[in-house]
Amino acid sequence: MAFSIFPRFQALQWTLGRSAYRAFAAAVGVPMSDPIPDTPSSEPFAKPPSEGVKISKLDNGFTVTSLETHSPVAKVALLVKAGSRYEAAESLGVTHHLRATAFMATKDRTAFRVSREIDHLGGNLSASSTRDHFIYSAECLREYVEPVVDTLANVSLDPIFQPWEVADQTRLVQLELAMAAQSPHVGIVEDLHKAAFRSTLGNSLYCLPHVVGRINPDQLRSHVSSHFHPDRMVLAGIGVNHDELLKLALASFGRTSTSFHGSDVASKYYGGEIRTETNSDLVHAALVSEGASFVGDDYFAVGVLQRVLGVTPFIKWGSNTASSRVNKAASDAAGGSPAMASGFNAAHSDSGLFGLYVVCYAENAGKVIKAAVGEFASAAMGNISEEEVTRAKNQFKANILMDNEDSSSLLFDIGTQVILRKSYTNAQAAADAVDKVTKDQVIKVAKRIFNGKPTFVARGKLHQTPYLDELR
Structure with a gap:
């Protein structure tokens, strides 16, 4: 019409x-x-000039980065090098409790005031964490960025952790643990990191059940005071003017001059095996070795290798057995019974995990897992075609470019790159880097990873699931 x-x-x-x-x-x-x-003509809409990502640093080491999109809605995020990998041995689970208490009372605001002021502006706040970073996020109309940035500074730099507020949030921690327990995938990923790294990156994103309610305000204050320093922080914004964001950061975060004087403990890969018996008829299993870090030279080659082996379907309800080598091998081995296999890739600041993730019925676990591993072994021996590499690169580039269409994903990408690399590579430059990956590079990283020290974890009825020494 x-x-x-x-x-x-x-x-x-x-x-x-x-x-x-x-x-x-x-x-x-x-x-x-x-x-x-007699009808006045309208002037054509003038497209705002495109601007790239800008990065600035305050005198105290605090970093500000932004991308002006001229959107009426602004998104800002405060990233801090304070993820679960930095937890002290006696305070494991502190970042999970910190997520739950992120917007409680501060030195000059009650929790009610924090919530009411943001609600009044039509904005929203959220807190999340990865193994590397703790993240405060906010979304608001662009004219209200100033009070939102002030709130982010207040909740991150001046929390007081009232004992009764910390105790009240125990129920939220318990709820999140219960929800995580319903997802075998979450358990597999946590077990993989625990077996592979033990500590640092092996520290869980979730509090251990027996620790729930035992994290006290002093432990929360200690974690914040140890890691929430300006030289470990990045304020990222989308839909904001960079000069204005820089002024707001100076007013809100420039008041602290403390610097981090310690040294971060580098992760160390060990490898190992964890098997968890449950009453599930489905077996979830993963076999990995040390992969590439987020800033590693092999990052793009490993991403291409993941798609050569195969990832989850690109078509809704599709089986993905046509283009996924490991999924086809798993489906054939299952003999018509439902089975799924996919490449697995988890990149962190200084290390990563790469390998296979398999889901199948318990009675088929042995042959399905071995079939998927055999396909990985074939790739490591050089059985990869140029056509497969081209398809994988196209898929990888599409993932990169499509993710950057989402402003939330783009914000996290900008913040993560700046806090880890001190610079930003845009989506098109990343896609160009993918184009430069060669088949020889893919085979080289496949051989290195497959021949590396393995880590194997499995959950479900494991009577037919092979042990690690039976897979390599």
Whole structure:
């Protein structure tokens, strides 16, 4: 249906339909291409100039980065090098409790005031964490960025952790643990990191059940005071003017001059095996070795290798057995019974995990897992075609470019790159880097990873699931 800015003609088109309307216009002698008399012409919409990502640093080491999109909605995030990998041995689970208490009372605001002020602005706040970073996020109309940034500074730099508020949030921690327990995938990922790294990156994103309620305010304050320093922080924004964001950061975060004087403990890969018996008829299993870090030279080659082996379907309800080597091998081995296999890739600041993730019925676990591993072994021996590499690179580039269409994903990408690399590589430059990956590079990383020290974890009824020494 054609659209007209003039209601009477629009109504006529709705009533008559497009073809009838054209016949009517021709009959009354009104050319469709001529402007209507006595109607002011509108100026064409001027597209705002495109701007790249800008990065600035305050005198105290605090970093500000932004991308101006001229959107009416602004998104800002405060990233801190304070993820679970930095937890002290006696305070494991502190970042999980910190997520739950992220917007409680501060030195000059109650939890009610924090919530009410953001609600009044039509904004929202959230807190999340990865193994590397703790993240405060906010979304608001761009004219309210100033009070939102002030709130982020207040909750991150001045929390007081009242004992009764910390105790009240125990129920939220318990709820999140219960929800995580319903997802075998979450358990597999946590077990993989625990077996592979033990500590640092092996520290869980979730509090251990027996520790729930035992994390006290002093432990929360200690974690914040140890890691929440300006030289470990990045304020990232999308839909904001960089100069204005820089002024707001100076006013809100420039008041602290403390610097981190310690040294971060580098992760160390060990490898190992964890088997968890449950009553599930489905077995979830993963076999990995040390992969590439987020800033590693092999990052793009490993991403291409993941797609050569195969990832989850790109078509809704599709089986993905046509283009996924490991999924086809798993499905064939299952003999018609449902089974799924995919490449697994988890990149962190200084290390990563790469390998296979398999889901199948317990009675088929042995042959399905071995079939998927055999396909990985074949790739490591060089059985990869140029056609597979080209397809994998196209998929990888599409993932990169599509993720950057989402402003939340883009914000996290900008913040993560800046806090880890001190610079930003845009999506097109990343896609160009993918294009430069060669088949020889993919085979090289496949051989290195497959021949590396393995880590194997499995959950479900494991009577038919092989042990690690039976897979390599």
